[in-house]
Amino acid sequence: MKRIARRFARVAVIILAGLFVFQVLVASTPIPERLIEWLSCSEMEPKGDIRTLVILGHDIPSQAGLICAYYAAEFGRNHPGIKYVVAMPTDEEPDRSAPGRIRDELVLRGVSAADILYEIEGLDTHQQVVFVHRLLGDEALAEPLLIVTAPAHTRRALLCFRKEGFTRSTGLAATDISAPVDLGPWVFFRYTLWARLEAEATIAREFTALMVYKFRGWI
Numbered sequence: 327m328k329r330i331a332r333r334f335a336r337v338a339v340i341i342l343a344g345l346f347v348f349q350v351l352v353a354s355t356p357i358p359e360r361l362i363e364w365l366s367c368s369e370m371e372p373k374g375d376i377r378t379l380v381i382l383g384h385d386i387p388s389q390a391g392l393i394c395a396y397y398a399a400e401f402g403r404n405h406p407g408i409k410y411v412v413a414m415p416t417d418e419e420p421d422r423s424a425p426g427r428i429r430d431e432l433v434l435r436g437v438s439a440a441d442i443l444y445e446i447e448g449l450d451t452h453q454q455v456v457f458v459h460r461l462l463g464d465e466a467l468a469e470p471l472l473i474v475t476a477p478a479h480t481r482r483a484l485l486c487f488r489k490e491g492f493t494r495s496t497g498l499a500a501t502d503i504s505a506p507v508d509l510g511p512w513v514f515f516r517y518t519l520w521a522r523l524e525a526e527a528t529i530a531r532e533f534t535a536l537m538v539y540k541f542r543g544w545i
Contacts, residue, residue, distance in 0.1 A: 353522035361529050366477035366499035367484055375470055376401075380411045380458055382451065382475040382483050386427040389502065390476050395428055397500040398474045399435035410437060411461065413445040413454040420444045451479070452544040455486040471495040478525075478532045485536075485545035 352358065379402065383394030402408045410432060416423040425444045433439050445461055448454030459467070471492050473483050477499040487495040539545045 349523060349526055350519075353519050353526060358522040358525040358529060362477055362525055364481070365529070365532055366480045366501065367497045368499065376405055376408060376472045377469045378409045378411060378462060378466060378471045380413055380471065380473050380487075381428060382413050382454060382473060382479065383428065383500070384476075385414070385424040386431055390500070391424075391428060392431065393502055394474050394476070394500040395431040395435070397498060399432050399437055401472065401474070401498060402437055403435075408441065410442045411445055411458055412442060413448060413458060415449050416446050420446050451483055451486050452539065452542075455483075455490045455492075458487075459490050459492075467491040467493065469494060473497045474500055477501050478528045482532065482536055482539060482545065486539070489543075489545050 379398055381394050381398050384390040386392055386395065398410065402410070412425045412428045412432075414425045414428065416425055420426055421429070425446055429439060429442045429444075432442060443461060445454060445457045448457045467490075471487065471494060473480070473487060473495060475483050475497070480497040480499045484495060484497040536545070
């Protein structure tokens with residue numbers, strides 16, 4: 327029995343080591359960046375007179391939450407008259423929890439608080455889309471709608487909205503920007519390799535979610 331256990335442990339270690347080497351090899355190529363680019367729907371641009379902007383983000387303070395709020399406010403700056411929907415679950419009073427902090431960030435960037443609505447019931451992307459539909463009504467299905475969310479999440483969110491009937495929805499990936507300066511030698515080993523390894527975990531999670539959503543008929 328101990329011999330079998332040792333053999334199993336040895337095989338497991340070899341497999342895990344092989345997977346790690348494979349991850350490093352993939353991270354040595356632009357493949358992770360290309361996959362994130364595909365998930366972010368970068369080939370699509372917001373079209374039409376956007377009437378509603380839905381933020382599917384994270385809490386503030388957090389990198390993702392701040393970036394989503396920034397992109398949403400900047401888009402609204404050039405497109406007045408937009409209605410904002412902050413879709414984020416909470417068990418507390420919205421104004422004093424995560425959705426309220428997103429609202430406060432938008433207001434700091436010039437968005438009127440009167441133009442911001444909350445969707446706080448959805449616990450996943452599919453549920454959030456269903457509840458946004460209920461919040462906006464059937465008439466919103468045919469109106470241009472823009473989704474602002476993290477790059478890797480954009481494609482799944484967009485497919486969920488279109489499956490729900492928002493036929494004129496498009497996505498805006500809230501992408502962070504690299505430093506526009508020369509960071510010196512060995513940038514690949516200092517930053518790029520580790521960023522790509524981190525991206526691989528995000529990609530694996532998102533492709534798994536896409537398969538689950540497709541299986542369940544949500545996209």
